[in-house]
Structures are given as structure tokens and as C-alpha cells.
Amino acid sequence: MLRIKSLTMQDFGAFKGEQKFELPKEEGVTVFYGENMRGKTTLLNAFRFALFGKIIGRGRRSVSFHDMINWEARADGVRSFEVRLALSHAGAEYRLTRTCKPKSGHDAPTGHEDYVADYYLERGGHILPPQQAALEIERILPEQIARFFLFDGELLQEYEDLLYSDTDMGPKISQAIERILGLPTLTKSRDTLKAALDRAETRVALAAQGDQKTREYGNQLQNLVEERTVLTGDLFRHEKDLEDLRARKVAIEDDMRRKQRMATLLEKRDRLTDEVSELQTEITKKQEAITAAMSPAWAAIIVDKLKLTLARHLEREVELQSAATRAQVLHSLSKGHDPECPTCLQTVLKDAQTKIRAHLPDVDAGTEDDRNRELAGVRRQIDAINAQLETTNPQALRLLWSDFEAHRRSIYSKRGEIEEIKKKLTGSSEGEIKGLQREYESNVRQTAALENGIAETNGKLIENAGYRERLQKRLDKLAGGEMDVERRRRDLASTLHDMFNQSVGVYREQLRRRIEADASSYFKRLTTEEDYAGLRINDTYGLTIIHRDGSDIPMRSAGAEHVVALSLVAALQNNAQLRGPIVVDSPFGRLDGGHRARIVETLPEMADQIILLVYEEELPPARAREALKGRLKSEWTLERKSARHTELAQR
Incomplete structure (x- = not known):
């Protein structure tokens, strides 16, 4: 059983000078309250640095040792920091001290590579030889399984990879799970x-x-x-x-x-560049269309006169066509070729035909030819005017010019955006x-x-x-x-x-079933959704939420992922060969009030020693005291002294 007794920091991150806190001997929960940028993640990293000599920032990236020296202390000439961790394990008392200082010959260090971290381990007051100290630390808490004892919300989110065989992180987490469960021995x-x-x-x-x-x-x-x-x-x-x-x-x-x-800006710049190129191509096409439309554009100033002339020609066409048709009908009836009227299709009696012949004036063949020639001429003029009107469309030309100008404005706007992006890159x-x-x-x-x-x-x-x-x-x-x-x-x-x-196969299957049962039990206590029946485990220890009708819940939110991950951590603590404290940073960021309350109530059962790093809006002190009651053993505040100086204060 691993227990943390105290942690001492010297000019580590936001904590200037020497600052120390001791944890209660009793089993229960200790809460550290601190606003953003006050040092909660730094506290988590203090444990990590003492044990493994590593400091991890956002995105799981390593943080430079140079950046972890307290800013105010560094301005005063300090060039090192130290973390001391007092703990007990398997009946023995340990004191682990890890120091970071500039390498020999680097009097003015500027980056991570200019520093060296060293440590020594005391057991029962005696300093152990380096090789034995390394073996003892590996036995106390192997780094490969530390993720189940020291974690934050971001690390919990990675456990979703256990559901998918094609991820790179999933197999590593699976190996860590099997290690904490003792499978490597077999x-x-x-x-x-x-x-x-x-x-x-x-x-x-x-x-x-x-x-x-x-x-x-x-x-x-x-x-x-x-x-x-x-x-x-x-x-x-x-x-x-x-x-x-x-x-x-x-x-x-x-x-x-x-x-x-930056990648998003680059992608946007490239997209805008492509759009500008496409717009320029469209502008070229618009210019060609405008050039073609401009050649007959002169007729736009006489379009009204053209329309008036067209109307007169159409009227004249009707007159000439009517006269030609009337003459043709009358001549046909007067000759007696057909007793039916070609217009109304009724039979014309012979007496009527005789009267028509009597009254029908003689038509000069030349007059008829003149009329036909005039009719043909009128029709040619109508066709010519229609053709001119079709190519003379002021509205279409205005639309072409409008599109052309819109494209130019769009190019100008997009080039402006590109220039702004270039300034940021x-x-x-x-x-x-x-x-x-x-x-x-x-x-x-x-x-x-x-x-x-x-x-x-x-x-x-x-x-x-x-x-x-x-x-x-x-x-x-x-x-x-x-x-x-x-x-x-x-x-x-x-x-x-x-x-x-x-x-190995039999034992692995037994472990998986035990983890599934325990994780399901915790999950049903932590979730507020009554329709969820539990969790189902896969071959890589990924957990799927099961509806009470037996079907899988395929999609789940980030908050649900947190609840599942915490259920897995609790199940692993129940079945691990090594039991130890849980130190968790901001575990409630994506959870609603109902889930927060249930998790806080259940936390003391997940491990004998729980250290919560939260801000007050995330877990109000009054709510924590009400939920935990006698299991809340200690409260601390990360007090702001300045933007670069935080101090620990016990409530």
C-alpha cells in the first residue's frame, strides 16, 4: 500500500520559496482549491517530477525545466528548483528528493537542454545506492502505470482509444492496465x-x-x-x-x-488563394462575355424606336396577309373550283357564287405580285429587327457588369483576408x-x-x-x-x-471479467442516466455503455467518457496488485451537477487516499463538505500573491 505523507516544493513553478503540505494519516479526501493559472496542474506535476523526473503540460507535451523555475525567483537570480516527497510503502518510510539545476558550465541557462535533474532516495533515514534507489522507485510506483494514480481530465479522455484497435495510444494503455493487474508476472x-x-x-x-x-x-x-x-x-x-x-x-x-x-490559418490561406484563382478565371470569362455583349450594345439607345417600328411592321404584315388571303378566297369561289368556303368550310350555293363573280373586280396580276413582294419585305424587316433586339439586352449587360464587379470585390476582400493571415504567420x-x-x-x-x-x-x-x-x-x-x-x-x-x-489466456479473461463487473458497478453509481445497465469490456479493456435493453450506446459525450474512465480507474484500483493514492486535476470540467455530486460521493471508495485539485466553481466547498462529510480530511487554498507567485494555505 502506497501512501503520500507530505510534499515540499522549492521555487517550483508558481510556488516561490519553500512551500510544503502534509496529508492526513486517516483515509479520505484532501481538496486543493485554486483558480485557473494558480498552480493546480503544477501540483500534479510536482508529484510526477519527484517520482519520474518529468513535467507534462497541455497536449501531453513535455515542459522545459527552464520554464518551471519560479518566475520571481528566477528574476532574483535563482537557477534551480527541488521537490521532496515523503511516502510510505510496504511498511517502510521513504523520502524522495529530486533537484533540477544548470549543467556544469551553464551559468546562464536558457533552455531545457541546459539543465540536469538528479535525485536520491532515503529509506528509514538511510540514503540508498543509485541502482537500488532506481529499483525501489520502480517497485513503489512503476512509471508505466502512473497514469492510473496521477491524471487529469485530458488524460481520462485518452481512455476512449481503448475502444478502437487502430489507435496508437490504445495498445499502450492496455499494456499499462495489464501491468497494474500483475499479468506481466505470468x-x-x-x-x-x-x-x-x-x-x-x-x-x-x-x-x-x-x-x-x-x-x-x-x-x-x-x-x-x-x-x-x-x-x-x-x-x-x-x-x-x-x-x-x-x-x-x-x-x-x-x-x-x-x-x-496556425494550421487552421494556413488551411484558410490556401483555401482563400484557391478561391481567388477560381474567381480570376470567372472574371476572365465575364470579360469575354461583356466584350461579346458590347458589340451590339449601341442599339440599346434606339431600342424603343426599334420596338415601335417592329409593331408597325407587324400591323402591316397582318394587313397584307389578310388582303392576300381574302383575294385568294374570293378568286377560288369565283372560279367555282370548290363549293366550300375555305374560311368557314360551309358550302357556297351557286347563286352566291354567281353574285360573287358579278361583284368581284378584276384583280391585276401585277398588283398581287407587288403585294406579295411587300409582304416578303416586311417579314424580312421584322426578322432583322427581332435579331437586333435579341442581341440588344441592356438588362443582361447590366447583370454581366454586376457579376463582374461582385467578383472583383470578392477578390479584393479575400486578398485582404490573406494579407491579414500572413501577418499572423x-x-x-x-x-x-x-x-x-x-x-x-x-x-x-x-x-x-x-x-x-x-x-x-x-x-x-x-x-x-x-x-x-x-x-x-x-x-x-x-x-x-x-x-x-x-x-x-x-x-x-x-x-x-x-x-x-x-x-495467460485464462487469467487475462478472468481479469477482464472482474474489471467489467467492478467498472459496471461503479458506473451505475456514478451516472445519472437510469436507462444505462452497465458497461461491456472488449479485448483491449475498452468499455462500452450498455442500455438496459441490451443494446450498445454507440455515441457518447465527453462527459460520459469521463464517467466511464473514472469507472475504469476505480475498477483497476480494486483489482490491482498495487494500491495507492489518486491525485486528479480538474476532473469535473465537462460534467453536470448531478454527475459531479455522485462522483464526489463515490471518490472515497475508489482509493484510500484521494487528492482533488479543483476550482471553487467546479466543486463549491459547501457542496464538497455536504457530499463527503467525515471523509473530507483536509482543505487547502492556492492563494494568489502575484501573477507569478502562489502560496499554499490550509483552511
Whole structure:
């Protein structure tokens, strides 16, 4: 059982001079209240620095040691800081001191690389040798599992990656979970037996080579064993390279998130540049259309006269056409070619036809030809005027000019935005962002290549194992003498390895089911949604919310993610080989009042020692006292002395 007794800081971050707090001996909750920028995250980092020599900022990025020296103290000439942590573990008392100071020869340090951090560990008042101290710290709280004891809301959000197999962070969290649950003890035993089995197979191959009857099989088996050794070495190397690539990818993604504003500005600048180019193309098209529309534009000043002339010509066309039609009808009736009137289609009696012939004046053929020529001329003029009017459209021309001017104004506006963006960008920041993007793309390509290589190597190892198994069976039929002894050793090592290999699977499944049950129990106590029945765990310890009808809840909010993550942390504390304090920074930022109240009430049951770093609006003191009652053991305030100076004060 790990318990924190006290923490002392010397010129660390916002805490000027020496400042110390002691935690109550009783089990319960200690709350530190502080407004934004007062030092809550610095307190969390004080624990992290003392234990591991690391300081983490927003986006999970490392913070420069140079920036962690108290600003006012640095102005007074201070060039170092120190954190001392007093704790107890397994019945022993420890005092861990870690100091950061400039490297030798760096009298005026300016950056992280100019500093060195060193530590020493006391147990029972005696300073331990460096190697033993390192082993003791690893035993007290391994860094790989520290995320389940020291965390903030941002770290809780990462647990969502456990639901997805294609994330880089998910596998690392899964490994940390299995470590805190003690699974590596069993897997290391299995791996040790696998090494023993490999050695036994090598000895079988060597024994077979010494026998004339089995020499050929022994040579083949030895070749396969050597091939397996090479393939295994390649696999380990590739997996290490892949782990490094994935870690670098996470770091690049963190840097890209920090530079997201710059990246957004760059993206906006590039988009605006593309839009300006498209507008310029459209302007060219508009200019061509305006040029084509301007050639007949002169007619716009006489368009009214054209329309009046057109109306007169249309009237004259009707008159000429009517006269021609009337003459044609009368002549047809007078000749008696057809007794029906071509207009009304009624039969015209002979007497009527006779009267028509009597009254019909003689029509001069020349007059009729003149009328037809005039009619044709009038129609030609009508067509010409219509054609001119179609190409003479002042409204269309005005629209073209209006679009042209709108495009020009838009280009001017967008170029103005581009200039403003350029003022906010520097060449170095743009270069960094593009460099990160190139490195990220390269990382993705290398990762894919390594994953393919690992899959290919695993395939070759499977083939190798198949060949070795078949050769072993052949050798077993011919075995004798020394080979019998080596074969029995191999069979024993194989049996033990198979037993431990199966045990790993069985134990892992048992752990997953225990975690699922405990996490579900905590989740139902923490959530305010009555329709949720619990949580379902996957192979990587990711937890899915289950509705009471048995269906999954596919989408969940950031607040729900926090509740699920806290349920997982509580379940791990219940089942871990190592139990210790929980130090959590601003855990309620995305939660409503109902969830906050339930979490505060349940926190004391998650661990024996809880340290909450909150601001008062997040968890009002009166509400904390009401919810925790006797389990609230201590309250502290981060008091502002200046923008660069905070002091601890117990309430």
C-alpha cells in the first residue's frame, strides 16, 4: 500500500520559496482549491517530477525545466528548483528528493537542454545506492502505470482509444492496465519457458546431427532453428521500431494539436488563394462575355424606336396577309373550283357564287405580285429587327457588369483576408507546421511498412514452426540414445510452456471479467442516466455503455467518457496488485451537477487516499463538505500573491 505523507516544493513553478503540505494519516479526501493559472496542474506535476523526473503540460507535451523555475525567483537570480516527497510503502518510510539545476558550465541557462535533474532516495533515514534507489522507485510506483494514480481530465479522455484497435495510444494503455493487474508476472514466466523450449529444440537438433541415422534431419532442424532465431530477432527489432514510430506519431499529433491554430490559418490561406484563382478565371470569362455583349450594345439607345417600328411592321404584315388571303378566297369561289368556303368550310350555293363573280373586280396580276413582294419585305424587316433586339439586352449587360464587379470585390476582400493571415504567420511557424505534416505522413508510411513487415515475419515464423514440428515427428520415430534424453527435456519444456501460455489466456479473461463487473458497478453509481445497465469490456479493456435493453450506446459525450474512465480507474484500483493514492486535476470540467455530486460521493471508495485539485466553481466547498462529510480530511487554498507567485494555505 502506497501512501503520500507530505510534499515540499522549492521555487517550483508558481510556488516561490519553500512551500510544503502534509496529508492526513486517516483515509479520505484532501481538496486543493485554486483558480485557473494558480498552480493546480503544477501540483500534479510536482508529484510526477519527484517520482519520474518529468513535467507534462497541455497536449501531453513535455515542459522545459527552464520554464518551471519560479518566475520571481528566477528574476532574483535563482537557477534551480527541488521537490521532496515523503511516502510510505510496504511498511517502510521513504523520502524522495529530486533537484533540477544548470549543467556544469551553464551559468546562464536558457533552455531545457541546459539543465540536469538528479535525485536520491532515503529509506528509514538511510540514503540508498543509485541502482537500488532506481529499483525501489520502480517497485513503489512503476512509471508505466502512473497514469492510473496521477491524471487529469485530458488524460481520462485518452481512455476512449481503448475502444478502437487502430489507435496508437490504445495498445499502450492496455499494456499499462495489464501491468497494474500483475499479468506481466505470468507472461514473463511464459516467455522464460519459451526460451527454455527453444534451447531444448536446439539441443535436439545438435544431438540428431551427431547420429549418422538422423544427421540429415538434424541438419535441417538446425537450419530451421537458426532461421527462427534470425526471424525472431527481426521481429523484436521491428516491433521496437514500430513502438518508437507510434510514440513519435503521438508526439507529432500533440505538436500538431498545439499548432492547430496556425494550421487552421494556413488551411484558410490556401483555401482563400484557391478561391481567388477560381474567381480570376470567372472574371476572365465575364470579360469575354461583356466584350461579346458590347458589340451590339449601341442599339440599346434606339431600342424603343426599334420596338415601335417592329409593331408597325407587324400591323402591316397582318394587313397584307389578310388582303392576300381574302383575294385568294374570293378568286377560288369565283372560279367555282370548290363549293366550300375555305374560311368557314360551309358550302357556297351557286347563286352566291354567281353574285360573287358579278361583284368581284378584276384583280391585276401585277398588283398581287407587288403585294406579295411587300409582304416578303416586311417579314424580312421584322426578322432583322427581332435579331437586333435579341442581341440588344441592356438588362443582361447590366447583370454581366454586376457579376463582374461582385467578383472583383470578392477578390479584393479575400486578398485582404490573406494579407491579414500572413501577418499572423511567420516563416518559421509555417515551416514547422509543414515539416510536422511531412514528418507525420512519413511516419504513417513507415508504420504501414513495418506493420506489413511484422505480419510477413510472423507468417514465416508460423511456416518455420510447421516445418520444425514435422521434422520433430520424423526424428522422434528414429530417436535413440542421447536424443531420447534431449527429446524428453524438450517435451517437458513444451508441456510447461503450453500450460503457462493457456494460463495467460485464462487469467487475462478472468481479469477482464472482474474489471467489467467492478467498472459496471461503479458506473451505475456514478451516472445519472437510469436507462444505462452497465458497461461491456472488449479485448483491449475498452468499455462500452450498455442500455438496459441490451443494446450498445454507440455515441457518447465527453462527459460520459469521463464517467466511464473514472469507472475504469476505480475498477483497476480494486483489482490491482498495487494500491495507492489518486491525485486528479480538474476532473469535473465537462460534467453536470448531478454527475459531479455522485462522483464526489463515490471518490472515497475508489482509493484510500484521494487528492482533488479543483476550482471553487467546479466543486463549491459547501457542496464538497455536504457530499463527503467525515471523509473530507483536509482543505487547502492556492492563494494568489502575484501573477507569478502562489502560496499554499490550509483552511
